[in-house]
Amino acid sequence: MALCEAASGRSSLLWPRVLLFGDSITQFSFQQGGWGASLADKLVRKCDVLNRGFSGYNTRWAKIILPRLISKGNSPDSPVAVTIFFGANDSALKALEGRPSCPHLTSDGMEAQPGPACSPGRWLRDTWLLLSTAQARGHRADKAPGPEPQSAAWRAGPAAPCPRFYENPKQHVPLAEYAENLSSMVRYLRSAGVPGSRLVLIAPPPLCEDAWEQECRLQGSKLNRLNSVVGEYAGACVQVARDCGIDVLDLWTLMQEDTQDFSAYLSDGLHLSPKGNEFLFSHLWPLIEKKVSSLPLLLPYWRDVAEAKPELSLLGDGDH
Structure with a gap:
């Protein structure tokens, strides 16, 4: 006690x-x-x-x-x-405003390749718009914007996002x-x-x-x-x-x-x-x-505990 x-x-x-x-x-x-x-x-x-x-x-x-x-x-x-x-x-991933749903574009939106299951119509429409906008702003684009909006490729296919990616x-x-x-x-x-x-x-x-x-x-x-x-x-x-x-x-x-x-x-x-x-x-x-690194080992090593009166060791400040 x-x-x-x-x-x-x-x-x-x-x-x-x-x-x-x-x-x-x-x-x-x-x-x-x-x-x-x-x-x-x-x-x-x-x-x-x-x-x-x-x-x-x-x-x-x-x-x-x-x-x-x-x-x-x-x-x-x-x-x-x-x-x-x-x-x-x-x-x-989360689609950014003004970018196509297919994120095969690089972060600057300049280079792109469609995924194996991307909707051609959707990808071509979005890529044309994105690259055309980039060129209008004076950004570099290594390839032409692609087919004009009047082309068959533009109108082809449902506007579905690339199924490889999930936002x-x-x-x-x-x-x-x-x-x-x-x-x-x-x-x-x-x-x-x-x-x-x-x-x-x-x-x-x-x-x-x-x-x-x-x-x-x-x-x-x-x-x-x-x-x-x-x-x-x-x-x-x-x-x-x-x-x-x-x-x-x-x-x-x-x-x-x-x-x-x-x-x-x-x-x-x-x-x-x-x-x-x-x-x-x-x-x-x-x-x-x-x-x-400056922190001590808390409570004394067992060999250092006072045998007769262990409380003298164990009720100290703990910095042993």
């Missing part, structure tokens, strides 16, 4: 926290061999690593829920490190909004007492389109992402980190360095494989380590 009373008179032992905030790639990170699990193992008895990953979420939703995860105020349990890892869902407006977030959402979350965390020195932005990994298309088909859907588009979002993430003066891990670039085959890093074309989890952790740990 005396020991319990002595313990109750002591303040609770504060356990530092590392918070992982992201989408499914974060949510799944505590699976066997996951990068989050590896981080938790590395920081055992120093930090609690909290998984706050939400499968399917984008930055629009993340910005809304962040204040529910970390409240403002000088709380003693403010995270010692926070990772923000979004973009894989924000970059889901995903619910998850899609426009590039500029994605960047602003990331900046907004960084600003909020700073206002909540989490300085920029504790933050790490993680850009989305590259997308293996062939593998992800197969996965989409198994789910009765169609390809809803493109690696080139994911790259634009990764670039925006890196730029936000530079503008905010915080650390960033550019997975999209690192996994494709020297034109290496990155497919082995992905389990289904989008999510990380065991090798991909290992790759992420190996590059993330140096960024996290410098943020937590």
